[in-house]
Amino acid sequence: MTVTNRSPHQRTRHKTARSDPEETVETVDEDDVDPNEVVRTADGELIHEPTGLILEDDQIDRGPEWRAFTQSERDSKSRVGAPTTQTMHDKGLTTTIGWQNTDAGGRSLPSEKRNKMRRLRTWQERIRTKDAGERNLQFALSEIDRMASALGIPRPTREVASVIYRQALSEDLIRGRSIEGISTAVLYVACRQEDIPRSLKEVTNVSRVEHKEIARTYRYISQKLELEMQPVDPKQYVPRFCSELDVSEAVQIKAKEIIDVSAEQGLLSGKSPTGFAAAAIYSASLLCDEKQTQSAVGDVAQVTTVTIRNRYQEQIEAMELHES
């Protein structure tokens, strides 16, 4: 066996040094090498540690075969780039087999060949639709993941979302609807079921689909999959909104109390949970002497100051009633 021999400091040099014409080559007997001193480097070379002998070169160069010195040069020489668009599910990359039983020249085929072509068509169709479904799912899941990240939604909830999506897929509820729409709606459902509430508006902000369609799709799938959704408890929004507003713990506790008391008196029915929570926080900030402006609270809760006003007066009243 022949190996190339180089000094250790040369080994650490860049790969291009290896093609140095002045490098010395000599033969070494294999028995001289102690296996315990042999290491494999990140480059894939097998090296005898004490002497720096290279026992085995990496046979495959995984790097690019070109060199570039500037970013623009790298861009222009690189042959990999952004993935092809996912929105067109197969981007014309699949094979379709024509229905005619003729060859390329237009002559009709003998019956034996016709049967073969029929079988091929069948299989091609099976394969194509199967992996179109897979791709569909893959895209949906990556979309769910993207939105979930943007909203700071924890893993388990994303898992729930993907389970629901698979259900919708198997019930054939996707047909005729956009994948993005379903993905968004499913994520929204998962949040509510897991008590990690995000308002429909918040979800809409990170989605590529408009509010109206998400709402419609949401109703559709929750009905079809018979998911019984109970109304969101406004208290669930309180900690998140409060931390965004940077108010004290006392306000948070007070806000929850206000929600409990006023809900007990039937003020909640029919009102939006975010608006209700926002008003409670505003009221609490007044009662705790840590006043926040209506518009500040409205911003984090994504409701208007008008809505806060309409709610908080009733709530204050309810509190006074409660205390007497």
Next chain:
DNA sequence: AAATTAGGTTACGCGAC
């Protein structure tokens, strides 16, 4: 900043067609 007011949009349930 908060309150008031006016006008428009949306979603929902219901019955009629």
Next chain:
DNA sequence: GTCGCCAAACCTAATTT
């Protein structure tokens, strides 16, 4: 299935306090 209608909640925008 969808059309028309309804009442309630919410929004935007303008104006006043």
